[in-house]
Amino acid sequence: MAPYYLNSWYCAGWSKDLTDKPSGITICGKTLAIYRDPAGSVVALDGRCPHRFAPLAKGVVVGDRLQCPYHGLLFDRTGACVHNPHGDGMIPPNARVESYPVQERAGALWVWPGDPEKADVDLLPSTDWLVSDAYATATGYLLVNADYQLVTDNLLDLTHAPYLHPGTVGGRPEDSIGQVMEHSFETTDGNVIHSNYRVRNMPRPTPQLLPLWGERPGDFYAEMRWQPASSMELDIFMTEPGEDKKAGVHVPTLHYLTPTGDGATHYFFAIGRNVMIDDDEQTRLMAHFARIAFEEEDEPMIRACQDLMGTSDLMSLRPAILRTDVAGVQARRVLGKLMKAETAVA
Amino acid sequence: MAPYYLNSWYCAGWSKDLTDKPSGITICGKTLAIYRDPAGSVVALDGRCPHRFAPLAKGVVVGDRLQCPYHGLLFDRTGACVHNPHGDGMIPPNARVESYPVQERAGALWVWPGDPEKADVDLLPSTDWLVSDAYATATGYLLVNADYQLVTDNLLDLTHAPYLHPGTVGGRPEDSIGQVMEHSFETTDGNVIHSNYRVRNMPRPTPQLLPLWGERPGDFYAEMRWQPASSMELDIFMTEPGEDKKAGVHVPTLHYLTPTGDGATHYFFAIGRNVMIDDDEQTRLMAHFARIAFEEEDEPMIRACQDLMGTSDLMSLRPAILRTDVAGVQARRVLGKLMKAETAVA
Amino acid sequence: MAPYYLNSWYCAGWSKDLTDKPSGITICGKTLAIYRDPAGSVVALDGRCPHRFAPLAKGVVVGDRLQCPYHGLLFDRTGACVHNPHGDGMIPPNARVESYPVQERAGALWVWPGDPEKADVDLLPSTDWLVSDAYATATGYLLVNADYQLVTDNLLDLTHAPYLHPGTVGGRPEDSIGQVMEHSFETTDGNVIHSNYRVRNMPRPTPQLLPLWGERPGDFYAEMRWQPASSMELDIFMTEPGEDKKAGVHVPTLHYLTPTGDGATHYFFAIGRNVMIDDDEQTRLMAHFARIAFEEEDEPMIRACQDLMGTSDLMSLRPAILRTDVAGVQARRVLGKLMKAETAVA
Ligand code: FES
Ligand code: FES
Ligand code: FES
Structure with a gap:
């Protein structure tokens, strides 16, 4: 079985960060050079020059073409x-690199590392709130030194929040979301996993929601959607007890995981809110909470687990499976099935 | 043959350093979480949570139980x-970790990584002076980036002292212990190796003994005992020429080596003296000399040897064997025999 | 086939840097200790003590002998x-290390890691200008974290200069040596490769030559000679258009590559000039340009290429071969033939 599921869109960055200066990224073991051409459209090429394998991501965009930084x-x-500046200018037939399907959609860049014929824009995750005027937003990036499926496990099992994030996105076990959580779980479209948590009349919000909601009770919702290979959206709501959740505070978040190919994971995250949207200090604080939670709490924990596992194949170690692992286990099952099918075809 | 001799006590730290905050240590490739419970007794568990393999050493002690830092x-x-705080609280049968025999004896903590049935407290090294009122003491720890048997070799062959430690625990080759040393050697109890050095009427003490003895001659004794797998005690004495050694200055030292399992060695050391025992400046100086000697002189040398060996199996390189290697060679022989027997049984 | 061509001289340093303090260097996987004895002659020994494999390069020279830093x-x-200071002083027969043929010639030190019988001083590269009064000179050293043959490729294909070194030894593609270059190429003595570039009436000199020649046109010559395994000399000339090149500014350079044996390369370089030879500021500037070009431009590029190749065997990746690769390809061919012959004999 192939080590990665290739016929899938993987996030390659946030739109606003890509310019005509090429950016290098490794996705499922493929080294890419990505740049924006003068017309604004995005190009994703294999990042190794076929001449001496110089990194094209260190090159410069000349017109709408990319110039290798070593011999030009x-x-x-x-x-x-299309141009060899030396000698008689002859271009050998194998002087070409792969070009990858690439999409830009509502603030995010997506690359399809698999068969270009199968690239399907209908599979692109939707991120509309990220470019909506009704939300204040912040984006971020983190390199996680662990397998992407361990990061998926982390995100699909929010019971870790009160233990790992008591001061940020969780809250202490003894109050807030450490209280009785209701959990519902379903799979739609065959492959999309929904894992929804609700705490009714939670005495106080999580530290992250405190400045948005205030020190008072409310109904708390955390609704996670996963789609293969590793894109997740988590909607957090806090409302007056019993009220419709759409009427309350909405904090949508994105968690796009892209395996590097050497055991690490690009983690692109975004967070928004539908209240106090002109308050820049709140935006700064919101980004700060996310960074602390992911970079100083989740990442070291996930990395420590992988180090102690000594493998990235969790199931080979016969872990103790808790009821609360249902979403993570189901995601592994769906992805395993897809990878098996992809390998069978190839 | 197993890579380590498991049916042995290995030092896991100094008593005074262990609190109810768990401490993580890897011994012979086994990752442990060690903590002191509220009643003061010591617990050593396998340090990998069976759920997602989080490091239990990062957890917290709640009552006399250890709480996993990831999902609690x-x-x-x-x-x-004994408790799952989530959902219906069900605990799967494989949610358990190994517990290891552990002992606390006169200031040191000991773990038995092998068969718990065979754990034998009579094999514990004795360190009584470490908790005696008649001695001033200091303890330390150093991670040596080399195989523990190379550290054993270092300690069992004190002829290196004038070359590697001329300014600390040795003294220049041309005076002090570079002078004619008498050496006697014996094996007792089948497995305990004694390697004793004596310099009669040594013109001046080693730099380490100078503040304790003064700039004058004396008889110098260095008596090393090794017991498997890798515990050593070195008693240094300096006396008036011809006098009984018990009447003189006594500087006992401990050298407990614990293989990490990935090629490095935990080196727990202690040093004491029976004179000027209320002089804190002397204690500070004594600890300083030991730290310089082990950390800045021995460790880099042993590491450099291992790097140049390209293996930790010294004998496979057919080294030149000197007469002065007798104790080190004998220790390797004893340990090899024990490891072979252990493997045969298993 | 052996991984290195051993029957060759490899540069081990610059004469002026070697004293009676031993110097350690690894050449083709062999760890050496090199020192100058009191009579001034150079000794190259295997750098691993046969007793416990301590690094002899950390030892001290006592008389004309080298004392091991561990047990003396x-x-x-x-x-x-020849001396064991311990016990009865017996020296076991296997207490000896290899001694390597070593030569000191016009400012450079050379070691022959292969069969001592075959060491041939007629194969030593000549570096006479380095010790000539007619030249101001500077020497340097750089560890390149890549295979030596990739460094050879870099040096034998100067078309990279305007892309990688526009501000130092190249000049922008649109002027100077980005202009039409004539290239001639020949192999002499079976194994010596000459690759000569000429730009007639170049509008302005390279940044490196600017302070020596001034902001005016001239004929520019860059003449490279390679000899196995990896010694290169590059003579740069700038003259009045049409004039004989010997009458102009001469900037000779040396590029001696010595494989470490673990994938990296010792790069010993030297640079000289036949004008303004008493101007120390120019010498400082000349060394600065070379350092920037090699350390901040070439080395990171060559390392990045090797990282992206994932192997040091360039040809196994079927690179696109340009006309301008002729010298590099020929050097690989010559060296491959020599290595095959050496292996066949061994
Ligand atoms: S490596 Fe890209 S042009 Fe040479
Ligand atoms: S990893 Fe320990 S409780 Fe989940
Ligand atoms: S290692 Fe060189 S003398 Fe012992």
């Missing part, structure tokens, strides 16, 4: 070498 | 999971 | 242990 060969958006 | 499972001193 | 064995220039 020029490549167009299809990956063909 | 609670383990008792036998290693059984 | 003494070795003479043939590598024989």
Whole structure:
């Protein structure tokens, strides 16, 4: 079985961060150079020059073409070498690199590392709130030094929040979301996993929601959607007890995981809110809470688990499975099935 | 043959350093979480939570139980999971970790990584002077980035002292212990190796003994005892020429080596003296000399040897054997025999 | 096939840097200790003491012998242990290390890691200008974290200069040596490769030559000679258009590559000039340009290429071969032939 599920969109960054300066990223073991051409459209090429394997991501965009930083060969958006500045200028037939399907959608960049014929824009995760005027937003990036499926496990089992994040996105076990949580779980469209938590009349909000909601009770919702291979959206709501959740505070978040190919994971995250949207200090604070939670709490824990596992294949170690692992276990099952099918075809 | 001799006590730390905050240590490849319960007794558990393999050493002690830092499972001193705070609280049968025999004896903590049935307190090294009022003492710890048997070799062959430690625990080759040393050697109890050095009428003490003895001659004794797998005690004496050694300055030292399992060695050391025992400046100086000698002189040398060996199996390189290697060679022989027997049984 | 060509001289340093303090260097996987004895002659011994494999390069020279830093064995220039300071002083027969053929020639030190019988001083590269009064000179050293053949490729294909070194030894692609270059190429003595570049009436010199030649046109020559395994000399000339090159500014440079044996390369470089030879500020500037070009431009690029290759065997990746690769390809061919012959004999 292939080590990665290739026929899937993987997040390659946030739109606003990509310019005509090429950006290098490794996705499922493939090294890419991504840049924005003068017309604004995005190009994703294999990042290794076919001449001496220099990193094209260190090159410069000349017109709408990418110039290798070592000896100056020029490549167009299809990956063909179109200019050799030396000697008689002859271009050998193998002077070309792969070009990858790439999409830009509502603030995020997506690359399809698998068969280009199968690239399907209907599978792109939707991130509309990220570009909506009704939300204040912040985006971030973190390199997690662990397998992406361990990060998926982390996100699909929010029971860790009161233990790992008591001061940020969780709250102490003894109050807030450490209280009785109701959990519902379903799979839709065959492959999309929903894992929804609710705490009715929670005495006080999580530290992250405190400045938005105030020190008073409310109904708390945390609704997670996962879709293969590793894209997650978590909607957090806090409302007056019994009220419709749409009427309350909405804090949507994105968690896009992209395996590097050497055991680490690109973690692109975004967070928004539908209240106090012009308050820049709140936006700064919101980004700060997310950074602390992911970078100083989740990442070291996930990395420590992987170090102690000594493998990235969790199931081979016969872990103790709790009821609360249902979403994570189901995601592994769905992804395993898809990977098996992909390998069988190939 | 197993890579480590498991049916042995290995030092896991100094008593005074262990609190109810768990401490993590890897011994012979086994990751442990060690803590002191509210009644003061010591618990040593396998340090990998059976749920998602989080490091239990990062957890907190709640009552006399250890709480996993990731999702909060609670383990008792036998290693059984006794509480799951989530959902219906069900505990799967494989939610348990190993518990290891552990002993606390005269200031040191000891773990038995092998068969618990065979754990034998009569094999514990004795460290009584460490808790005696007649001695001033200091303890320390150093991670040596080399195989523990190379550290044993270092300690069992004190002829290196004038070359590697001329300014600390040795003295220049041309005076002090570079002078003619008498050496006697014996094995007792089958497995305990004694390697005793004596310099009669040594013109001046080693730099380490200078503040305790003064700039004048004396008889110098260095008596090393090794017991398997890797515990050593070195008694240094300096006396008036011809006098009984018990009447003189006594500087006992401990050198407890614990293989980590990935090629490095935990080196727990202690040093004492029976003179000027209320002089804190002398204690500070004594600890300083030991730290410089072990950390800045021995450790880099042993590490450099291992790097140049390219293996930790010294004998496979057919080294030149000197007469002065007798104790080190004998220790390797004893340990090899014990490891072979242990493997045969298993 | 052996991984290195051993029957060759490899540069081990610059004469002026070697004293009676031993210097450690690894050449083709062999760890050496090199020192200058009191008579001024150079000794190269295997750097691992046969007793416990301590690094002899950390030892001290006592008379004309090298003392091991661990237990003090003494070795003479043939590598024989000639003194054991301990016990009865017996020296076991295997207490000896290899001694390597070593030469000092016009400012450079050379070691022959192969069969001593075959060491041939006629194969030593000539570096006479380095010790000539007619030149101001500077030497340097850089550890390149990549295979030496990739460094050879870099040096034998100067078309990279305008792309990688526009501000130092190259000049922007649009002027200077980015202009039409004539290239001639030949192999002499079977194994010596000449790769000569000429730019007629170049509008302005490279940044490196600017202070020596001024802001005016001239004929520019860059003449490279390679000899196995990896010694290169590059002569740069700038003259009045049409004039004989010997009449102009001459900037000779040396590029001696020595594989460490673990994938990295010792890069010993030297640079000289036949004008303004008493101007120390120019010498400082000349060394600065070389350091920037090699350390901050070439080394990171070569390392990045090797990282992206994932192997040091360039040809196994079927690179696109350009016309301008002729010298590099020929050098690989010559060296491959020599290595095959060496292995066949062995
Ligand atoms: S490596 Fe890209 S042009 Fe040479
Ligand atoms: S990893 Fe320990 S409770 Fe989940
Ligand atoms: S290691 Fe060189 S003398 Fe012992």
